[in-house]
Amino acid sequence: MGSQVTILAGISGAPWLLASRVVARNLNPCDARLPGAYMVDSDWSALMQAAQAGNAERYHRLLVEVGAWLRGYYARRLPPAMVADAVQDTLLAIHEKRHTYDPSRPIEPWLAAIARYKWIDRLRAMKSAPTEALTEDIAIADHGDGVASAWSLERLLRELKPAQSEVIRLVKLQGLSIEETAARTGQSISLVKVNIHRGLRRLTSIVQRQSDAE
Template sequence: MAAAQGGDCQAYEHLLRELDVWLRRYYARRLPHPAAEDATQDALLAIHASRHTYAPSRSFGAWVMAIARYKWIDRIRDASRFAAVPLDDEIPIADHGASAISAAAVDDLLGRLKPAQASVIRLVKLKGLSIASASGATGQSAALVKINLHRGLKKLAALASCEVVAARTPINVLEKRRSTPTINQTEKF
């Protein structure tokens, strides 16, 4: 290392090769293979980056050992920080299907209204804006916002009740009602 600090490139290359072999053995006993490879590379980079801090009057082995030990500790900390937690096979997941269907149904019903009524209902009832804020956002007067809101909600209620009746009543029941013969007055007696 002293020769490498003096500018001897061949001595530095020879030193790095020997350190590579020693570091691989050092980490192979302490870490799993992929982590050992990474730690070896980290240590070699740290040695290269801090080579100017080595004092030739001190022990080179202790200096390298300190760097290797710190990199080993870093790897252990990383492993404990990102430890794999086994996942259960049955992870509870919230079912948002009903809310998605409801949102689509509301959007469909709002699409059947006049645009002014639908925009006011979206702003006031769904987004929670005040009448004054909805008036500013739509360009309608506050009185017109109230009228469109009232008329739109009334029409929505009528549309929703028709949708519910249509959804609950099977088509076969409606067809049976239409095809059931009526009894004539003469057939009664």
């Protein structure tokens, strides 16, 4: 049940919205990796207000806690090898754009919007980035997140045409070369490239549409 909640939260892009439902079902909030689970004894909004005023100690605490939440967020949405970079990239963006947070409004949608923006950035970057095969130890290090990530990506990939999702799985997630993928799928090399490009573009637009719908 807990993993189902995690996966649904990942698809919706606003996991904390499910916080009350998780509590109602007597699930452990930590399992569901909601922001609320990390905000046990601190209020991120207050920490950010202090950071905007230049309080380094509270800012450090905020970054540590948000970093932990971001790791869970991206673990459900990206291949494990990309999670660390996405977290760092997002922390940098939060730092650069901290002046855009308005303390009169809740901080969670602000954080989630930045996290989603960087997620879309990563999906776009997958089009051009060289793909490395995932090593065994990456999968072992964070098995739970890997499974959740696979689930979330799988849900997204199902929205694509089979030819597109198949080549994205093989090249971008399993690390096969374009040539190997062409041989395995029977698609020409140029078709594999086109299908990856179009598939990732469609994934990006699906994520953006979800954001608009919310």
